[in-house]
Amino acid sequence: MKKFFKILFFIILLSILILWLAKIFLLTHKYQVKYYNEDKIEKDIVITFNGIYGYEKQLRFIDEKLAEDGYTVVNIQYPSVNENIAEMTEKYIAPNIEEQVKRLEQVNLERKAKNLPELKINFVVHSMGTCLLRYYLKENKLASLGKVVLITPPSHGSQLSDNPIADLIPYFIGPAVKDMKTNKDSFVNQLGNPDYPCYILIADSSNNFLFSLFIKGEDDGMVPLATAGLEGASLKTIKNTTHTSILEKQETVDEILQFLKN
The missing domain is CATH 1.20.5 (Single alpha-helices involved in coiled-coils or other helix-helix interfaces)
Structure with missing residues (x-):
């Protein structure tokens, strides 16, 4: 014995x-901010950031394509395992948005003097990052807000967060996991529907058999597809992609650019 x-x-x-x-x-992953076309803002600003356990490189393909198209891109890589969603938003996301709002105000004053149209701030965010953004936009109204793209969002939570292990080892996997439970009273299910132009892109394939065992219905390896949508938001499936491979698909970039331009 x-x-x-x-x-x-x-x-x-x-x-x-x-x-x-x-x-x-x-x-x-450490906190860092990466800029594209920072010195010459001639087109809208696009702020991008990752999901849980994510990092800047995952969004680099999208960031570089947006920059090639003339957008000023601000990528925020934030640590995703130390705080809950509200705390991470206030600590890492809000200050960067507010900085860009101030910069854009000055740029738009100069553009107005030249009879040029006003520029906006758009967002392209992935996975749990969509929850951070939805929380920020629920708590803050941006006069300069343009359009929002949510990629593979756990819009109404994921059964992975319902697993008892999320309650047993929050120190290791992060307290934010509990914010994404599927019950109606969970944090993510209190964020409401968008009152701004919003486009949701979802994947349709899983490369994580173990995670998929815990998710009801079809999933992308992390989130259920059936509950990814939000009322008032358009939705499109990017075929033959997983929760993260969708970020490196040209079709994803094409959809983002078309949505931002229309």
């Missing part, structure tokens, strides 16, 4: 060590 408990104790310690190393080296 003593040997059994020793083995069990060792397994528990090993599991904790693995989780700790995963948090440090795989799930945590």
Whole structure:
């Protein structure tokens, strides 16, 4: 019996060590902001940011294509495992939006003097990042808000967050996971529907068999497809893509550019 408990104790310690190393080296990414076309704002600004455990490189293909089209792009890479959604929004997202709002106000004053049309701030955000943005826009009204693109959003939560493990090890996977439960009283289900031009792009394939076991119906490896939509938002499926591969598909970029221009 003593040997059994020793083995069990060792397994528990090993599991904790693995989780700790995963948090440090795989799930945590430092806070940084990357700019494209920052010095010469001649077209709308587009702010982009990642989802849970995400990082700048995942959105680089989209960012670079938007920049090539003339947009000023601001990518916010934020740590996603230390705070809940509201705290991350206030700490990392809000200050950057407010900075761009001030910059754009000055640019628009100069454009008005030249009889040029006013520029706007648009958003292209991924996964849990859509929840941060929806929370920010619920709490703040932006006079300069243009259009919003939500990519693979857990609009009404994901059954992955309903799993009991999310309540048992929040330190390792992040407290924000609990914000994305599917029950009607969860944080994400209190964010409401968009009152701004909004376009939702979803994937249709999963490359994570284990995660898909916990999600009801079709999924993209992280979120259920049936509940990705929001009232008042258009929605399109990008075929043969997963939760993250959708970010590197030319069709995704084409849809974003067309939505921003129309």
